[in-house]
Amino acid sequence: MDINLTGISKAFGQNEVLKGVNFHLRSGEIHALMGENGAGKSTLMNILTGIHKADSGTITVDGKPVQFRNNRDAEEHGIAFIHQELNIWPNLSVLENLFLMRQVKNRFGWIDFKKMKRLAQEECQNIGITLPLEKEMGLCSVGQQQMTEIVRNLMLDAKVVIMDEPTAALTERETDKLFDVMHRLKEKGVSIIYISHRMEEVFHQCDTITVMRDGHTISTRPTEETGMGQVVMDMVGRTISEYYPARTVIPGEEVLKVEGFSQPGVFKDVSFTLRRGEILGVAGLMGAGRTEIMRALFGVDPHESGTITLRGKKVEIHTPRDAIADGFGFITENRKTEGLIIDFSILRNISLPSESGLCSHGFCIDSHKEEKFSAELAEKLGVKAESIQLPAGMLSGGNQQKVVIAKWVGIKPSILILDEPTRGIDVGAKRDIYDLMNELTSKGVSIIMVSSELPEVIGMSDRVMVVHEGRIAGIVDRREATQERIMTMATGGQ
Amino acid sequence: MNALKAKNIIREMGPLIGLILLFLVIAVLNDSFVEPSNLRNLLRQVSINALISFGMTFVILTGGIDLSVGSILALSSALMASFIVKGMNPEVAIFTAVIIGTFLGAVNGIVIAYGKVAPFIATLATMTIYRGLTLVYTNGNPISGLSDDPIFTGFGQGYMAGIPVPAVIMLITFFILFFILRKTPLGRQTYAVGGNEKVSYIAGIKINMVKIFAYAITGCLCAVAGAILTSRLNSAQPTAGLGYELDAIAAVVLGGTSLAGGKGRIVGSLIGALIIGTLNNGLNILNVSSFYQQVVKGIVILLAVLMDRKKS
Amino acid sequence: MNALKAKNIIREMGPLIGLILLFLVIAVLNDSFVEPSNLRNLLRQVSINALISFGMTFVILTGGIDLSVGSILALSSALMASFIVKGMNPEVAIFTAVIIGTFLGAVNGIVIAYGKVAPFIATLATMTIYRGLTLVYTNGNPISGLSDDPIFTGFGQGYMAGIPVPAVIMLITFFILFFILRKTPLGRQTYAVGGNEKVSYIAGIKINMVKIFAYAITGCLCAVAGAILTSRLNSAQPTAGLGYELDAIAAVVLGGTSLAGGKGRIVGSLIGALIIGTLNNGLNILNVSSFYQQVVKGIVILLAVLMDRKKS
Amino acid sequence: GSSTPKQAASSAQNGKKITIGFSVSTQNNPFFVTMAKSVEEQAKKDGITVKIVDAQNDPAKQANDITDLIESKVDVLLINPVDSAAVSNSVLAANKAKIPVITIDRSSDKGDVVAHIASDNVKGGEMAADFIVKKLGEKANVAELEGLPGASATRERGEGFHKIADQKLTVVAKQAADFDRSKGLTVSENMLQANPDIKAIFAQNDEMALGAISAAKSANKQILIVGFDGTADGLKAIQDGTLAATVAQQPDQMGQIAVETAIKIAKGEKVDNKIAVPLKLMTKD
Ligand SMILES: Nc1ncnc2c1ncn2[C@@H]1O[C@H](COP(=O)(O)OP(=O)(O)OP(=O)(O)O)[C@@H](O)[C@H]1O
Ligand SMILES: Nc1ncnc2c1ncn2[C@@H]1O[C@H](COP(=O)(O)OP(=O)(O)OP(=O)(O)O)[C@@H](O)[C@H]1O
């Protein structure tokens, strides 16, 4: 299928997001769409699939002008869209999420759950993954939710598959599975629009790269004819010399010691230490329990046994409040449900955990102080928004993530836990976050960074802790950390 | 996975266990409670609230609420009675009333879906409007002198195979709705809309249709309940159904359905209605003073939900 | 930015415009409506519902609901009256009643926060429990023969600078609560808890405390409203406050506060209470037949929300 | 005529303690509270058991309540119907179960009722109107406070009142205050505002009348207020001179008579089919 978008413009209120974008997808190609956070990539795809209406411009499919009414309409015309912000029904099972819009019926016209389950299992086998089909979607990890979305869309037998940052929530192994599938689809003549902020992926998997900036198409080039430097230049309008900034901070004395931390069925006997100014990377496969360990450490989830020693003093953490009082900050992996209050302004989201510190005369919030506080943090993190008075829900995915980080940097933590901090963030902003991490550590903040991007873990950590099935498989020093070594440990090998 | 399933089952059994406990306690305190004739009474008494709460289950699953159920019941029952008095064949009158109830419910749904009014306030408004219309239509008087037609009187008072007709209607309705919710796309979409409206919209579910259906079916069931009531009382009361919304909502929530929408089961609502009915019947049989009855009823409801609290 | 602000202001003015329209229509139809004496009446009549809806605003902002307001009003007012009859100093009795109301509200909050019971069902249960306790305590009879103490009678019947005391209390309360919601961390946290409970919890907010506070303040205000009512009637009624929850919720929602929690303003609730009060007063003054009154009231509420529908 | 079903009689004569069931329309109104209390007290005095169930003004709940009472095999059924038409089937059911029925205050449209104990609401409304005519002369401006729209007391008292008032008085305003004192207060305030020339208010119960008194007081108006029921508070207001009159129904007498009648029936004695509890227009003198 050949899709041509020409002169697409779109404004939300007075915010002109797309200003005459052109985009051409040939059949059977994997076409990367890249751009900074807020460049308008998701919006463009939303327009293509009928979720938003363009203010002007035309869409043609195989030469014929089209206008889809909604996602389903687009699906029926062979265009599948795996959304960036997961579109799931948290209250329904994984199986139902897969089939809700295309239910298989038996000869009486009733829904045939058995058959649907069989079909789902077949599809999962094809791809080489397993999904907990009976489990309630809301109880699944983000990775599983993402995989479900992917599987659902693959089952549509679409001629065009749009993937908006599909790998953001996936680990290496699932990502590889996804790439296999992409290539199989390509061989069948399916075209794929692939949106990602991960350079290596794009350069390995895609045939063509289109870069957007500020609502314009900057360039469209075959992959062979361009390079990372060029793409970054097109994206951010400047060159970014090195991907990961050099770690110059030398970790100091031990600040945190976790011993025998356990929660039956989730993680067991987790022990590690963290030093002042250190970045401890945490790697592992999807479902290994990294998130769970961090949540328990921060008091969001319970733990059954184990001790936490902070600067030589034992502390009890049972609620996030305890953790915050002890100087912890926690950037959760799921920004939509645990990171942001979608309807609150950017300003209020950033100041949320710091409110009591923003009071003048004892108990009343000083709004000038609050505004200044939030504005400074938003600026520091490079949140791209017309105004910080806007609801956080209106921001692009990456910018939402920056707001969450700003919020936690604002409490001036001495230990900051980051769970997938750069998920969905563009190269420029990623670099900003890495710089920020370095800056924080140089001021004595210690960081625990859970990440599924191995290059990031290796590039940014002083030490890497590998989690396998709820246990610590090992902790390796930065100098000894290679992708192979970490993967072996993460998969349970020696 | 198996442990999870077992846990799920226990969780789902919560309300049933509550009902059984309640049953046992009352039976121990007074044996006339378990006599077949009383159980028949109980079923008959429960049927009206149960029918309404079946509809309410759909509404609550979509994330809505319907306060106008009692008023729909009263208005459709008044119209039905006046049709009969004016000489319409009772069965036709019942049928017409059910159509009218469905229409009144659909109006709620339309205001909520297309008018984008919060369900609570929309149905609060239609609750007073429909009640007012009932009073205007009946001039505040009950309509009596209805038919002696055996089908009509049987509708509320009769028995089928020893089971009261209202209970039979309740059970048949239950199975149909259970089936719709479990096995048809419409039913699954009811859950989907309540679980995540935005995603449902993007996915192409006709969310307005799903909502209107939920309110319409509720209106329809209110009219059926109204017909049963009219037949039982052999008259239509302008004040019929006052406060029924609270009993219906209580039944649904006792049954484990979340008021946030998207999660719940209609079996639960049946059990919830049985708990409330058993409580009313039992407290009468035990001769608890009417002032204390309210206290006891509130406490039992609270205990039942606390036992089952992990949802919501 | 400015256009956005202007749009916001217009949206926020929605309820106020509704109120003004309503006011004008009634004034045109009957001039005695705008006489100072009637405006004083209106303010006095509105104060009770307004006070309750201020509390309800907090509760709804946290994403909850409180159906027990009328019962708390009745119970605290009955206790107050009996204290006075037993010889307690009226001011002390009022104070004690307010403490009791706060406690009853806090009980709601505790059940909801720690018991994790859905607010609707928890307060539905306490609604019957508190009402039952009132009936038990008063034996179903009103308590009269209260004090002639001028402070006590003035509480409901007096004037301050020409403004009825209940209205003065309402306005003072309004400003205090407005300030709390806008300017204190507690107020902000009330919004945050309603906006996203999980996020708030992770941000270190004591969500249980915030919830308990919301219900307790509601209970407190119900008791104040109860004291006003008792003073106005010079007696406590066991049936006082029946159905007040619906009026209060309607006021809050008319004022533009979302029942989903996290969004809304207390000014809106004041305006909402004024709309409902004006409607009641106006329909009486226009001598609309009581049957049609209900129809008109429902339609006006519906129109007011439709005018303002984009939120929720 | 009179009747004494054999079953009930024999069970009583066997020396078993008599049990009567009483289905009362509501306990949210002092009038019925007094009635229920006097039933309870009289029963205690006579050494019999009484089961009281409260229909909360809902005819459907009353139907359920009565089946529950029939189920628990009471000897005599006292019914204070929420609605005369709606209670018919329950009375028929009691007839079928051979349990004698006594109705209080409101009658049943159908079925065999052994005795009906009541005072006439319509008559009471007429008495109130007559009283106002007597005090203020013809064509005086009056306002009427109605009870809960659709309730039978509202209908009957209103009907009686209008029978006279429509001819001899000028009813300038008529508004529902749902038998509630605080609503009576606000509605009266508003009516007085719109019609400053109101000379008298007829309230369909004492609770609303007491509200109207407060309203008249705060409006600084001399108004003739007439209530209905004769509750303790109402009678006290008459003593104080704030309430001009109330049509007293004597619910305590109704309760007493009902229990005494029930015992007679249970013992197989004859009783009158209609027992009128007279209405009394209570005034200060
Ligand atoms: N529904 C909406 N209402 C208002 N503004 C919106 C809406 N959706 C997107 N925007 C704005 O449009 C701009 C582009 O957003 P979009 O989601 O397309 O960016 P993106 O390129 O996908 O970024 P990211 O890489 O962060 O996902 C942002 O400034 C965002 O705030
Ligand atoms: N809210 C939850 N309730 C119940 N189980 C959960 C929940 N969140 C995650 N789990 C389960 O816990 C296990 C580990 O979760 P998760 O996948 O988040 O671990 P992880 O190592 O952080 O992986 P990743 O961050 O890559 O997704 C999985 O089996 C997952 O299904």
Ligand SMILES: [Mg+2]
């Ligand atoms: Mg995007």
Ligand SMILES: [Mg+2]
């Ligand atoms: Mg994780």
